[in-house]
Structures are given as C-alpha cells and as structure tokens.
Amino acid sequence: MPYELDAVIGPFDLLRKATGQVREAVVAPLHRRLGLLPVTRPLLEELAAPPVRDGAGRRFTLLSPGLAQLVGRWSREAPVAYVEASFFGGDGYQTAAVWRSGGMAWGPAHTWDFSGPRHEWPINAALARLGVGVDGPPPTPYHDLFAEVGLARERENDGWLSAGREAAWAAGYDEWQAARLAERERRARAAAESERHRRLPDVPVPLDGRQVMEVLGLPPGPRGGAAVRHLQDLCIERGPLTPAEGVTALRAWAAEHDER
CATH class of the missing domain: 1.10.246 (Serum Albumin; Chain A, Domain 1)
Structure with a gap:
C-alpha cells in the first residue's frame, strides 16, 4: 500500500495555539504529547506559502520559504519538525528538518536508502531531536520512533485530517489523552464483562x-x-x-x- 506524508510535527498544544486562527489547519494528536499538522495545498494557500517548484513547474517540496519562516517562528517555544515521506511497493524516500529557537537547527536530511539503522532515517532522526525517546534505552538498529509516536496509524494526509477533526473537540492534549485513556478502560471493562459471561x-x-x-x-x-x-x-x-x-x-x- 502507498504511504504519503507531508506534515509539521511538534508539541500538540503549541501547534494548536499557533494555527488556531487558520481555517485550513487541522492538528492530529500523536503519542508523546506531539501533534501532526498535515501540510495541504489549501493550507499553503491560506498561509500564502506556496510550494517550491523546479524549472519544469513540478512540485519539489512543500517546504517553501514561507512555510519554513512560519515553522521557525513556532519553534521559538519548542522544537518543531517538517517531514515528508512517500512510499509505494517498498520503495520511497523521507525528508526531514528541525527548527529550534527560531531557526533551522538540523537538516534538511533526505534519503532513498533505508538499509542503515532506523534511528538514522530522517524522520526518526528528527523525532529524536524533538525529544522522543530521550528517556528510553539507547537506540537499537530496529528501534523505530516513527512507529512509537504513531505515524504508521494513517497512510495519507486525508487520514490525518480526519484524525485531527475527530480530536478537535479537545481543548488540549491532556483532555484528549484523558478521554482516550477513559475509552481504553471502558473497552477493557466491557471485554472483561463479556469474558465473564x-x-x-x-x-x-x-x-x-x-x-x-x-x-x-x-x-x-x-x-x-x-x-x-x-x-x-x-x-x-x-x-x-x-x-x-x-x-x-x-x-x-x-x-x-x-x-x-
């Protein structure tokens, strides 16, 4: 199955606050208190940050100078990453960059080669620079922060847009997380009750x-x-x-x- 991702990743509450007045902005919750802002053409048009194109007019990346400037501004409060991924039939690429304190602190890193340790892959490396996994054991060749934060949950931006809209009722990450845990406990109780019968x-x-x-x-x-x-x-x-x-x-x- 294909996998497509163009997104800004950072603290959920920060992205919510930064895009609160942006009509096309939808922030989906991830694990580790992170949020994912799908970067879509309508969003870029509203932000007046059109994608960069090459000489033939083809889209090169959604990381335009205008978007980079906005992400840099958001990063004054906490590190923020921009990530891209595209896969089909096992082949594809990842691109990632991280901003901190208003400027790009790492990247952009890009690769088509995923034969090396997973923690060196661009998106995993970016997530590590956002603080994911810093309180865990040293990374192993198979440690995948991409999966740890839940980036495999959806396979395209439309799925992330739906996930963000479903969480739009929550005032912040804590409220969403509390409801998520309560629902998990409810399902566990229901399963236990069903098993008892x-x-x-x-x-x-x-x-x-x-x-x-x-x-x-x-x-x-x-x-x-x-x-x-x-x-x-x-x-x-x-x-x-x-x-x-x-x-x-x-x-x-x-x-x-x-x-x-």
Whole structure:
C-alpha cells in the first residue's frame, strides 16, 4: 500500500495555539504529547506559502520559504519538525528538518536508502531531536520512533485530517489523552464483562441454561450466562458438582450479586 506524508510535527498544544486562527489547519494528536499538522495545498494557500517548484513547474517540496519562516517562528517555544515521506511497493524516500529557537537547527536530511539503522532515517532522526525517546534505552538498529509516536496509524494526509477533526473537540492534549485513556478502560471493562459471561467450551455443568434461569428466576440474557460461567468456574476449581450442589452454589452467587 502507498504511504504519503507531508506534515509539521511538534508539541500538540503549541501547534494548536499557533494555527488556531487558520481555517485550513487541522492538528492530529500523536503519542508523546506531539501533534501532526498535515501540510495541504489549501493550507499553503491560506498561509500564502506556496510550494517550491523546479524549472519544469513540478512540485519539489512543500517546504517553501514561507512555510519554513512560519515553522521557525513556532519553534521559538519548542522544537518543531517538517517531514515528508512517500512510499509505494517498498520503495520511497523521507525528508526531514528541525527548527529550534527560531531557526533551522538540523537538516534538511533526505534519503532513498533505508538499509542503515532506523534511528538514522530522517524522520526518526528528527523525532529524536524533538525529544522522543530521550528517556528510553539507547537506540537499537530496529528501534523505530516513527512507529512509537504513531505515524504508521494513517497512510495519507486525508487520514490525518480526519484524525485531527475527530480530536478537535479537545481543548488540549491532556483532555484528549484523558478521554482516550477513559475509552481504553471502558473497552477493557466491557471485554472483561463479556469474558465473564462467556461459556467455556468442554466444561460441563450440573444444570443447563434453562434450569439456571428457573432457579434464579432470570429471563434469557447475559446474567444467565454469567451464572452458568460461575458454575463452570466452580467445577474447574472443585471438580464436578451434583445438581443439588449446583442449585446451592447458584443461590449463594445470586445472594452475593443481588439476583434474588
């Protein structure tokens, strides 16, 4: 599958603040408190920063002098990177540059050759200069900051634009992150609840589902499944139960869970 990326990467809250009045600007959240601003033609037109073209009129890069000036201005508060990538069928290139304290501090670096250590690839090298991975172990040949911050999540700028719009409700990175963690916890609880109701294969119980519902006075539904699963867990823990023991165990379980 093809992969295309033209973007400014920096602290999420910084990019949000810097582009707050820019109609075409959309900042998508990444990991490590970073944000990604997709660089699109409408954005460049609004910023009056058209892309550089070669003598034949072809686009050379979206990193125009006007955009570089803006990125430099944003970097007075924190390091900011501009990155480009284009891949198809395993072949492609990366370009990256980093600004700090108002000026370009590194790059532009460009390569078509990805046979060397990953931390030397342009985008990974730029991310390292933004502070990604500084608190981790020394890089290995396979350490990929590109994946660590989530740049593999989308494969083109349209995907990043959608991701940014989905996060537009959040006032800042902390609010977005809190909602993300809350949603992850909700899904984990839902998965645990579903697992608790799931009947285990090849574990017999002394009462079938109909008998369980009759004992507990339950209608068909997940609570009946949870009761059957409870009997299965008891059978695994104690060994086979008689029907009478199953009824006793169910009533004790129901009392504990306010079923009857």
